[in-house]
Amino acid sequence: MLKTQDLGYWYQTANEPLFQNVNLTFDVGKSYAILGHSGTGKTTFLSLIAGLDKPKTGEILLEDRSLKQIGLTNYRRHDVAIVFQAYNLFTYMSPLDNLLTAMAITNAKHAGDKAYARQILKDLGIADDQLTRNVQHLSGGQQQRVAIARTMACDAQLVVADEPTGNLDEDNTRAVIAQFQKIAHEQHKCVIIVTHEPDVAAQCDHQFRLENKRFKQLA
């Protein structure tokens, strides 16, 4: 579904590339973890496949069309959903309005369907009385579940997450990873997670380690 072809990237301020000649394939129905020491370039890689930045060399292809052809704005709106460590919800809205707004912005199949959005949030353990209260009243774990619910309510086939469990305790981490597995296996999406935590990575279907400018497949 998603392929990188001879992908390379460096920041102008650095005198060497972060990674080069990266050729990876990611499929729908699978989850992938990207591990690696701090500063190796995991977030940078994720920002390229999320269409937030452009590669310096090589290409990223979604179903054989390059992101250049698709257009980054178009790609970000329709093809990719992003989950951040810091949740990045609309903080002045309720969980329900967060989902409905994202569905409207991305012109999702279920846009405007309140019952659908409610059900997703309820399935993720957001209680009835929390659905319409400001998200800032929720705990970190609950806010991250709302961020995940948002990716489930939208149609993007690719879900990328940068340290999604970085702020969570063990129980919430387990719940969040189980949910990502459901998104991959039941919604048939492709999930790519950057994480420092080997335990989190071990629960994904495949693992890569970014080391010495290369991605090594571990499993």
Ligand SMILES: Nc1ncnc2c1ncn2[C@@H]1O[C@H](COP(=O)(O)OP(=O)(O)OP(=O)(O)O)[C@@H](O)[C@H]1O
């Ligand atoms: N905008 C930027 N301009 C210049 N250098 C940057 C920029 N963003 C990141 N870097 C540098 O590029 C390298 C890779 O950063 P990146 O955030 O991708 O690493 P990471 O593997 O995700 O790290 P961590 O696990 O600590 O989040 C680091 O050395 C970082 O300092």
